[in-house]
Amino acid sequence: MNPTACSLVDVTRLVRELDAFADARDWHRHHSPKNLAMALTGEVGELVELFQWQSEAESYDTARHPATARAVRDELADVLIYLVRLASVLEVDLDEAVRTKLVANARKYPAPQVPRP
Amino acid sequence: MNPTACSLVDVTRLVRELDAFADARDWHRHHSPKNLAMALTGEVGELVELFQWQSEAESYDTARHPATARAVRDELADVLIYLVRLASVLEVDLDEAVRTKLVANARKYPAPQVPRP
Amino acid sequence: MNPTACSLVDVTRLVRELDAFADARDWHRHHSPKNLAMALTGEVGELVELFQWQSEAESYDTARHPATARAVRDELADVLIYLVRLASVLEVDLDEAVRTKLVANARKYPAPQVPRP
Amino acid sequence: MNPTACSLVDVTRLVRELDAFADARDWHRHHSPKNLAMALTGEVGELVELFQWQSEAESYDTARHPATARAVRDELADVLIYLVRLASVLEVDLDEAVRTKLVANARKYPAPQVPRP
Numbered sequence: 001m002n003p004t005a006c007s008l009v010d011v012t013r014l015v016r017e018l019d020a021f022a023d024a025r026d027w028h029r030h031h032s033p034k035n036l037a038m039a040l041t042g043e044v045g046e047l048v049e050l051f052q053w054q055s056e057a058e059s060y061d062t063a064r065h066p067a068t069a070r071a072v073r074d075e076l077a078d079v080l081i082y083l084v085r086l087a088s089v090l091e092v093d094l095d096e097a098v099r100t101k102l103v104a105n106a107r108k109y110p111a112p113q114v115p116r117p
Numbered sequence: 118m119n120p121t122a123c124s125l126v127d128v129t130r131l132v133r134e135l136d137a138f139a140d141a142r143d144w145h146r147h148h149s150p151k152n153l154a155m156a157l158t159g160e161v162g163e164l165v166e167l168f169q170w171q172s173e174a175e176s177y178d179t180a181r182h183p184a185t186a187r188a189v190r191d192e193l194a195d196v197l198i199y200l201v202r203l204a205s206v207l208e209v210d211l212d213e214a215v216r217t218k219l220v221a222n223a224r225k226y227p228a229p230q231v232p233r234p
Numbered sequence: 235m236n237p238t239a240c241s242l243v244d245v246t247r248l249v250r251e252l253d254a255f256a257d258a259r260d261w262h263r264h265h266s267p268k269n270l271a272m273a274l275t276g277e278v279g280e281l282v283e284l285f286q287w288q289s290e291a292e293s294y295d296t297a298r299h300p301a302t303a304r305a306v307r308d309e310l311a312d313v314l315i316y317l318v319r320l321a322s323v324l325e326v327d328l329d330e331a332v333r334t335k336l337v338a339n340a341r342k343y344p345a346p347q348v349p350r351p
Numbered sequence: 352m353n354p355t356a357c358s359l360v361d362v363t364r365l366v367r368e369l370d371a372f373a374d375a376r377d378w379h380r381h382h383s384p385k386n387l388a389m390a391l392t393g394e395v396g397e398l399v400e401l402f403q404w405q406s407e408a409e410s411y412d413t414a415r416h417p418a419t420a421r422a423v424r425d426e427l428a429d430v431l432i433y434l435v436r437l438a439s440v441l442e443v444d445l446d447e448a449v450r451t452k453l454v455a456n457a458r459k460y461p462a463p464q465v466p467r468p
Contacts, residue, residue, distance in 0.1 A: 240364070241361075241364070242362070242364045242365040242368060243361070243362050243364075243365050243431065243435075244358075244360070244361040244362075245359070245360050245361075247357070247358070247359045247360075248359040248360050248449060251359060251453060255453070255456070255457070258462035258463075259460060259462055259463070260463075266407035266408075266410050266411065267402060267410040267411060267413055268402045268405055268406075268407045268410035269407065271398060271399050271401075271402045271410075272399070274395060274398070274399075274430075275395055275399055278391060278392055278395045281388060281391070282388050282389070282391075282392055284388075285384060285385045285388045288385055289385075290383035290385045290386065291383075293383050293384040293385035293388075294383065294384060294440070294441075296384055296441060297441040297442060297443050306441065306443065307443055307447075307448040307451065307452075308448070308451075308452055308455075310434065310437070310438050310441075310443055310445060310448050311445070311448040311449045311451070311452035312452060313391075313430075313434055314360065314434060314445055314448075314449055315449060315452065315453075317427065317430055317431060317434065318360075320427070321427050323411070324411075324413060324414040324423065324427075325414060326414050326423065326424055326427055328427060328428070328431055330424070331424040331425070331427050331428040331431075332365060332428045332431055332432060334424065334425075334428070335424075335425055335428035335429060335432065336368060336372070336432075338425075339372070340372070343376060345375035345376055346375075346376070346377075
């Protein structure tokens with residue numbers, strides 16, 4: 001793994017869209033990091049509800065099953081939208097944050113050194 | 118707003134890194150969508166904990182304050198990592214999902230038509 | 235504080251109602267602790283949504299405001315129902331658990347010894 | 352089911368303990384409903400983390416397995432503590448709320464009328 005070369009995550013254009021969207025609706029004063037963290041929670045709750053009564057095996061079909069295919073895309077999008085908006089309001093670079101975390105994860109969970117066939 | 122031109126979100130390289138990371142540790146069988154949705158919940162819980170006793174005004178400084186600057190980046194990264202991993206296992210294109218959702222949001226919350234100075 | 239005398243929490247009759255309710259609908263196989271923990275998450279998400287755009291000051295009126303009075307009661311009830319059900323399936327005595335936690339909390343956050351007027 | 356006779360849930364003494372606890376530490380101003388809803392989220396996140404990599408079958412042993420027996424009790428307690436505290440600050444009667452919700456649930460999910468062996 002070499003997470004230092006080019007960007008792992010590029011959300012620049014989404015950041016700009018969300019900022020313009022909030023601006024046009026005068027939503028900036030509602031979008032404190034505290035409030036956005038709560039909104040993120042709400043969306044994750046809606047996402048989790050899609051999986052709660054499924055078996056693990058069934059859960060792999062959530063995005064293919066007609067009853068949930070659109071819903072799961074919408075909820076994943078909502079979570080990403082609030083996450084990107086929260087990072088943007090906090091002026092956090094998500095690409096840097098993810099890179100740093102992956103390096104820490106690689107140290108915390110070293111891959112087994114056994115040769116793989 | 119014109120969310121139809123080029124990609125709003127590009128997580129292609131992160132998807133690949135996470136897949137290689139899980140592969141090297143034989144984690145695929147743990148990474149069912151159901152389990153990943155739960156892991157996402159746990160990380161959002163840790164993120165929210167950083168904001169819970171703050172006022173809204175204080176929450177804007179979370180990424181600047183030495184006591185929380187690294188923690189908030191780590192938790193934002195963890196949420197993004199599990200979200201991208203979940204979408205990847207479900208074979209959902211996050212860019213398409215976000216685009217579709219933004220169009221729906223624009224219809225649901227029309228911007229006021231008054232001219233802005 | 236003397237949390238050792240009689241019960242702080244009595245949910246015996248609710249446990250019994252929920253068990254009969256699940257039994258009559260053949261829900262036991264769906265009610266694994268893992269699934270109930272997810273259902274709990276979903277309900278907490280719905281509860282949090284009621285507060286997310288409120289100021290702290292406004293949040294005190296949530297149970298009085300006609301638009302949210304019933305909703306907040308319903309969501310609090312849903313969270314409690316899934317929590318009690320989860321503890322019941324795990325055979326955890328919530329009264330014992332709360333007592334032990336309060337003793338630990340009192341040690342972790344000692345009350346200031348200054349005399350209060 | 353007859354959820355109208357005596358109380359299904361009695362948390363009166365816990366409400367009083369929590370109020371005294373907050374009072375002794377001058378925590379009332381931190382305990383707005385908005386903040387308590389966030390704290391509840393954080394605790395649910397910690398609870399869910401205990402189950403996230405388990406199979407459904409394994410999850411039934413969480414309160415018996417030495418590695419998780421205390422942790423799951425502590426997290427269940429934390430969720431209950433913040434839930435009861437939140438209801439208390441909102442002046443919501445949890446017993447009434449649960450009763451009303453159970454009646455609604457019985458209407459929403461009628462039990463099958465087939466005789467059971």
